[in-house]
Amino acid sequence: MPRQPDHPDLEDIQLARLFSALGDPARLRIMAVLADRSEHQREDFTVEVAPSTLSHHMKILREAGLTRHRFEGTRCFVSLRTDTLERFSAVLNSTLELVAADEEEAAAPRPHHRPAQS
Amino acid sequence: MPRQPDHPDLEDIQLARLFSALGDPARLRIMAVLADRSEHQREDFTVEVAPSTLSHHMKILREAGLTRHRFEGTRCFVSLRTDTLERFSAVLNSTLELVAADEEEAAAPRPHHRPAQS
DNA sequence: ACTGTACATCGAAGAACGTCGAACTTCGAA
């Protein structure tokens, strides 16, 4: 296990890569968890995939420049990259708002803009 | 050639699909052309791909809900979908700003945040 | 030193993507 995984330099981060990383439902759900701007560990990401698949998605987000990974013992802590968030603040902050809203909408069974018909 | 291509309903547009559509350099360049909010035709999209490939990318953008296609004779006119732009205004408007800026930066050989060293 | 935990990496399978040329469709013009 690498003690310090490779995070791309801020100036090497490309917009297309960011969008590509965000263009997957599973990764969007990961971003929704991270939207509170705090550091999270694996157990927080309740994504219904195999552990190896979660690792894969984490790697994509990290290599796109969206997340920062920190190791402590055998544990891995993940958080948003504040420098990337700053450089692409308009796009990313609004994205985080959207995914966080989607998440709580999915959690609370309260239909609003598409009422379920009996 | 279909007289009216299928555009998805506004409420069916998914964020992951939007990002996925934006996650390609060629399509991002198309979006940069459309960023002026006016209607464009094929000649405006100076993307170095075969016509069939351009059609493919156009279809992806259309099916994601980003663009509106209008036919007049044998010609196809493309513009941004204003309803989608409104619903995801924060994300999409900032994205358009970024891609438009990237485009003019690529056009004008004026380095600013990465000065070329002699 | 051994064992277990936490996570990454590998290898493989199937699906999706980007690309092209060729064939097709639709329309306008001769």
Add this chain to the structure above:
DNA sequence: TTCGAAGTTCGACGTTCTTCGATGTACAGT
């Protein structure tokens, strides 16, 4: 009605993605 132009669709090819189980690696505890 015949021809060409504009654009889409089709078929193919190679690449990349998503997913998994199995294996590997680093650390913590006994």
